[in-house]
Amino acid sequence: MNAPANEHEFRATITEDVFYPAHPPRVETPTFRKTKHDGKAAGDVCAISGATHNLEYHHVFCESALTNAVDWDTVKRIGTGEITSVPELHPQTIVMLAKLRGFDWAAFDPSMPETFVDSPQNMLVLHERFHRAPGHGIHHSSMPVFVFQAFPRKPGFVYMPDELASRHQSTEA
Numbered sequence: 001m002n003a004p005a006n007e008h009e010f011r012a013t014i015t016e017d018v019f020y021p022a023h024p025p026r027v028e029t030p031t032f033r034k035t036k037h038d039g040k041a042a043g044d045v046c047a048i049s050g051a052t053h054n055l056e057y058h059h060v061f062c063e064s065a066l067t068n069a070v071d072w073d074t075v076k077r078i079g080t081g082e083i084t085s086v087p088e089l090h091p092q093t094i095v096m097l098a099k100l101r102g103f104d105w106a107a108f109d110p111s112m113p114e115t116f117v118d119s120p121q122n123m124l125v126l127h128e129r130f131h132r133a134p135g136h137g138i139h140h141s142s143m144p145v146f147v148f149q150a151f152p153r154k155p156g157f158v159y160m161p162d163e164l165a166s167r168h169q170s171t172e173a
Contacts, residue, residue, distance in 0.1 A: 004158045014142060021068040032057070032118035039120060046127040048150045056131040058138055059117060060124040061100070067117050072110035079105025135160050 003009045036057055045052050062070060077083040078097050085091065103121040116122055129136050130149065138146050149159070158164045 004156070004164065007158065009161075012142075014140075020065050023065060023068050026064055029114040029118045031114050035118055035120050035123060039123070039125060044125045046130060047124055048130040049127050051127040054128045056126055056128050058124045058126050058131050059122055061097075061122050062117050064117055067113050070113065072108075072113045072116075075116075076105055076108050076110050079103070079108065135162060 039057070040055065043052070044055060046055060074083065074086070075097065078086065078089075079100070101121040103116060103119060108116060124138070126138065130146075131137050132139055134140050136149065153159065
């Protein structure tokens with residue numbers, strides 16, 4: 001399929017090669033269940049499309065599977081302002097972590113990291129398409145390409161080949 005006029009196709013393969021720490025099979029923690037329940041009761045919507053159905057909660061700052069690799073004592077000390085400089089972290093990261101969407105770092109117990117990892121402050125609410133679907137989901141895109149989907153588009157601009165295909169199907173009918 002050819003790109004629309006005045007557009008060009010960019011295709012990339014994102015390959016990740018990382019080590020995850022040993023961890024038990026993932027289960028929904030009470031914090032995660034509460035985050036989803038309270039969010040849906042409060043009227044959470046997809047951060048990209050505004051959809052109110054088929055919502056899923058994406059761990060945005062710390063992926064659940066990486067929980068056991070984090071030094072949570074240090075994270076708490078950064079979050080409370082006790083530590084203001086860590087050589088491996090850019091100062092802006094520390095500021096973001098300390099003020100992260102109202103999370104109470106002073107009350108945080110480092111022995112229970114799920115109280116942050118599964119909290120609303122570590123979630124991005126997404127429709128299932130923007131969470132896990134190939135091409136559109138956050139698990140399948142770089143952050144700049146993913147976030148573009150939240151911006152209003154100029155009339156006629158086609159973002160992905162699947163949109164071009166559906167446009168052709170609608171004109172053929």
